[in-house]
Amino acid sequence: MNAKQKKLAREQLDETLKRFAPLKAVVPPRKGWVRAIRDALGMTGEQLAGRLNVNKQRVSRMEQDEKLGGVTLKTLRSAAEALDCEFVYGLVPKDSLEQTVRNRARAVARRRMARSDQMMRLEDQELSDREKEKALEILIGDITDAMPRSLWDEK
Numbered sequence: 001m002n003a004k005q006k007k008l009a010r011e012q013l014d015e016t017l018k019r020f021a022p023l024k025a026v027v028p029p030r031k032g033w034v035r036a037i038r039d040a041l042g043m044t045g046e047q048l049a050g051r052l053n054v055n056k057q058r059v060s061r062m063e064q065d066e067k068l069g070g071v072t073l074k075t076l077r078s079a080a081e082a083l084d085c086e087f088v089y090g091l092v093p094k095d096s097l098e099q100t101v102r103n104r105a106r107a108v109a110r111r112r113m114a115r116s117d118q119m120m121r122l123e124d125q126e127l128s129d130r131e132k133e134k135a136l137e138i139l140i141g142d143i144t145d146a147m148p149r150s151l152w153d154e155k
Contacts, residue, residue, distance in 0.1 A: 007147070014093075032063055033076075034062060041083065048079075052082045062075055109140045
């Protein structure tokens with residue numbers, strides 16, 4: 001996929017992901033979703049176990065694993081089905097994907113410019129702050145336009 005196709009894919013995915021942005025504010029129940037929903041439905045652990053064709057201890061373990069963050073997607077999918085729920089899974093970017101790429105390009109550009117800035121300073125050819133900022137923005141644009149494979153190599 002070339003850089004233009006990647007940009008288009010990011011834009012399309014960003015548009016889809018906008019719908020999930022409100023979910024960032026949702027805090028899972030302290031006891032986990034499975035236990036909270038099971039309790040709200042008035043279903044015992046034994047009853048859920050019967051619906052899952054497992055023993056009651058397995059349900060307790062599953063609920064504990066969810067609280068600790070160690071439950072598998074497969075297990076959550078099964079629990080959702082047994083609780084007559086839809087299992088929803090997704091990743092919601094902190095910023096847009098496009099902004100994430102720009103932020104990364106900015107960090108890479110700053111590192112690149114710091115090296116050349118030091119050389120120019122030694123040669124007494126340092127740019128003004130305004131010229132540096134303009135050069136930085138141009139470099140960010142060049143990086144995001146090219147989308148080099150190495151963009152995410154450095155930490």
